[in-house]
Amino acid sequence: MSDQPITFYRLQACPFCERVTRTLQDLGVDYRSRFVEPLHSERDVVKRLSGKRTVPAIVDENTGVTMSESANIVDYLQRTYGTNGDEQTGGMRTGGDA
C-alpha cells in the first residue's frame, strides 16, 4: 500500500512509541525506526522535522505528512492505511497536542 517505508522516530521503551509501533504492525505498514536521543533537549533531528522535540514522530513520504503525538499518529495511520475504505479522507493534518 505504501511505496516508501514510514520513518518512525522513537525512543526505546517509550509507551507512546510502542502504541505507534503496534498500530504500524497491525496495519501491516512498512516502517523504519530511528531511535533518538533520550535527552529531550538534544533531539534536534526531530525538532527540524516536526518543529517539536517530542517522540513519537513520523514522516510519511507517500503523503508528505510529518506529525507527532501518538494519538494523532494512530488516528492518521488508521485513516490512511486502515481497511475500512475511508483512506485518504484526511492525513494532511500536522502537529497537534492531543
Next chain:
Amino acid sequence: MDLDFDVVDLGPADHPEEGDQAPEFTRPLVTDEYWEDVALSDLVEREDGPTVLVFHPMDGAFPATYVWKEITKRGWHADATVVGLSISTPYAHKDLIEERGLGDDYALYSDPAAAVAEEYDIAHELDGMAGVVEPRPAVFVLDSERTVEYAWVATEWPDFPDYDDVEAQLE
C-alpha cells in the same frame, strides 16, 4: 631496552580475504543524531568510493579512543565511507561520537552479541571478562559490491591497524 612487554598471540584467523565478498549483515548504525538498522550492502552503495569497516575494541577501552583519534586526524571520511563496529550499545556509541568529535563524518555499528564478529571469523573471547566476546581489531576496505579490497586482522593482542596501508587503498 627490554621492557618485558608481552603481547598475546591470537593465532591466525579465517577471515574474509582480498577478493572475497564481505559477509552481509544488518545492525543499528549510530550517527550523531539517531540510530537505525542499516544493511552493509546498502551502506557500501550510498556514496561513490570505498567503504572502510573498522572493527575495534569496546568503547571506553583505550584502543577505541586511539583508533578514532588517528582516523579523525587523518580525515579518512573525505575519501571513503568510514564506519566503526564494536560490541558497545548505541548509547555508548553516542558518547564515543561526542567525545571523539565524529560528528556526521563517521558512524558506528552496534553489535552487542558479537554475531558479526563470528560471521567474519574474527571473534575474540576476552580473558578475565567471562562471557564477553568482541571482534579482534580489524580493518576491511570494501567496494560498492562488498568485495574486499584490503583486509587486516590482528593476530596479536593488543594490536593496531597500519593506518598508512589503509590510506594507500583510499587514494
